[in-house]
Amino acid sequence: MARLPRALLAVATAGVTAFSLVACSDEDPGSSSDACTEGDGLKIGTILPQTGSLAFLGPPEFxxxxxxxxxxxxxxxxxxxxxxxxxxxxGDAATDIASPAADALISQGVQAVIGAASSSVSFQFIDKLYEEQIVQISPANTSPDFTTYERGDYYFRTAPSDVLQGRVLADQIIADGHAKIAILALQDAYGTGLSESVKQNFTEFGGEVVYETIYDPTAAEFTAEATAVANSGADAVVIISFNELVNLGPALAEQGASAQDLGWYLVDGNLADYSADFDAGFMEGARGTFPGADPEPIRDRLLEIDPELTDFTYGPESYDATALIALAAIAGDSVDSNSIKDNLIDVSTGGTKCTGFTECAKLLADGEADIDYDGYSGPIEFSPEGDVTAATIGIYEYLADNTYENVDYNFQELN
Incomplete structure (x- = not known):
């Protein structure tokens, strides 16, 4: 595939800045023997939310x-x-930030990109990375559309497809005793994909979807949607949104469809701390899901990086994406993006089991030709399509202070 001339692309993206972190040891008499040297090494870019409707996911991912x-x-x-x-x-799907960000990273010679968090945002630049033959790993994309995307040869993700989250969420709603649900889903690849998965699984499990609407996430108010839910006869509502929940929630409550009137079920896009947004008790009893194993094994280490963290969603997946890129480069003895792509499946499947970068890198250094990386987000085995083939989905419930706690973890294979 032909690449755009990098010099021309650099001119086109002049003025777009990137913040670079290089954690290296200086080469001095006191350096350890393991100290790395600055130079023509692996360069990874991130395109993750600092602003927009998913900005709350940015801190743990970074x-x-x-x-x-x-x-x-x-x-x-x-x-x-x-x-x-x-x-x-x-940014988010409503902004034109991600595509120029990709241009900026391409012009700086990255061999891999981690991002985006939003499925719709990833679709804004996935083709650019494909054309440049640059590996992309998202720690949070869950839209099923990526599995069959025609130009997805360089695309991988450490979060599972919503085929799995939809199944687990539907099963939980049935287990909680609900028989009829309404679905409110935002209009983008993530919203429609997860809505379809929930609907399919809920009906297969014996439930009935009595109302579904795909709404405009940029709308100023949601009275019509809330009224329709309240009048639908549903005994639970699935809310597939981003931060527009701060407007959707009050609209539902005003129509007599609060979290205490109906069962509210949230997803990874809106499962957040609402203690500063709503009066005490507003979210109490609502439940939700998001992909990922218990973050406890990596929690303290993430807090060392960012002591202000209160949420760890997709932090482990982001660590795993970075570690896997590095291990694939080591396994292929090259930081070339094509070599990284060709080795990502190999370092994540079969071979000798290992957890985290240091343990796995030591195996490679000791001559182990085949490793099987297990991450902090759970076992990671990439399929030929770049999907993880099994994953854990956490089940959470809101407390009276509008924060949530884990009530269960559900590990399943995608099949």
Whole structure:
């Protein structure tokens, strides 16, 4: 595939800045033998939310990437060179931030990109990375559309397809005793894909979807949608949204369809701390799902990177994406993006089991030709389509202070 001339692309993206983190040890008499050296090493870009409707996901994702970078460089880097990370903002689907961000990273010679968080935002630049033959790993994309995307050869993700989240959520709603649901889903690849998965699984499990609407996430108010839910005869409502829940929730409550009147079920796009948004008790009893195993094994390490973290959603997945890129480069003895792509499946399947970058990199250094990386987000085995083939979905419930706690974890294979 032909690549755009990088010099021309750099001119086209002049003025777009990136924040670069390079955690390397200086080469001085006190350096350890494992110190990496700055130079022509692996360069990873991120396109993750600093602004927009998913900005609440940004801090744990950045922390996951930065933690992995720190660990990699403290262990000697990749092929002796320090790993450099360049952070860019993704914005959200309503903004034109992600595409220029991709241009900026391409012009700076990255071999891999981590992002975006939003499925719709990833679709804004996936073709650019494909044309440039640059690996992309999303820690949070869940739209099923990526599995069959025609130009997805360089695309991978450490979060599972919503085929799985929809199944687990539908099963939980049935287990909680609900028989009729309404679905409110935002109009984008994530919203429609997850809505379809919930609907299909809920009906297969014996339930009935009595109302479904795909709404405009930029709408100023949601009275019509809330009224329709209240009049639908549903005994639970599935809300597939981003931060527009702060408007959707009150609209539902005003129509007599509050979290206490109906069963409210949220998803990874809106499962957040609402203690500063609503009066005490507003969210109490609502339940929700998001992909990911218990973050406890990596929680303290993420807090060392960002002590202000209160939410860890997709932090482990971001760490795993970064670690896997580095391990694939080591396994292929090259930081070339095509070599990384060709080795990602190999380092994640079969072979000797290992957890985290340091343990797995030591196996490679000791001559182990085949490793099987298990991550902090759970076992990761990439399919030929770049999907994880099994994953854990957490079930959460809101407390009176409008924060949530875990009530269960559900591990399943995608099939």
């Amino acid at each position: 922390a996951g990437v930065d933690l992995a970078q720190q660990e990699i460089n403290e262990a000697g880097g990749v092929l002796g060179n320090c790993v450099e990370v360049l952070h860019e903002d993704s």
